[in-house]
Amino acid sequence: DQQVKQNSPSLSVQEGRISILNCDYTNSMFDYFLWYKKYPAEGPTFLISISSIKDKNEDGRFTVFLNKSAKHLSLHIVPSQPGDSAVYFCAASRGFGNEKLTFGTGTRLTIIP
Amino acid sequence: DTAVSQTPKYLVTQMGNDKSIKCEQNLGHDTMYWYKQDSKKFLKIMFSYNNKELIINETVPNRFSPKSPDKAHLNLHINSLELGDSAVYFCASSIRGVGNTEAFFGQGTRLTVV
8 A cells, every 4th residue: 555656657847947746645644744866876865845734845946835635745846957857756754753754656857958 | 974874785696595784874863774675666664773772663574684783783684585585775864753854865785686
């Protein structure tokens, strides 16, 4: 049972445009959400996170939006750059002190120069 | 200066063998993890240790035995390797309570069982 889902396995975006990556979850107990970026042959690296008490968090070119009623979050990257080409994983956890991250299956983002 | 380091990066071995993967973190974190990414790219937690104490064991076969000699190290020993164990194994660490902070991952160990 996949509790965190990324339904788009891949996405291609023109350089300079906005990239929007989507993530859906089914477990209403999740209250903290993270996005990780992964290059080939490397481990995932943390990108940005959001707590369930917020609906938006922004860090430079990256913004995460959370819609709790829809159990949906999205990552916006603007403007997209070639170095953003990577696999992006959405992850979720339940509460402070809960050490388990549940990951989505990832979306491969390709930025076209 | 690598924050979370795993060795080896690649491991090819025959079925039935026993192998270990080592992990060390120099971030001063008190929680460490092992994650497995299978051929379908699912990234799933296997174990979590906090200050050398096992706190998460996600229905992993008992052929897999984590060992934490101190809070900076979490090794993974696998007995009687099977073809289905082929995957990429990631070590990670965080401050206690991943809900408030992110986990840092190592570069992964690609295990191939032949």
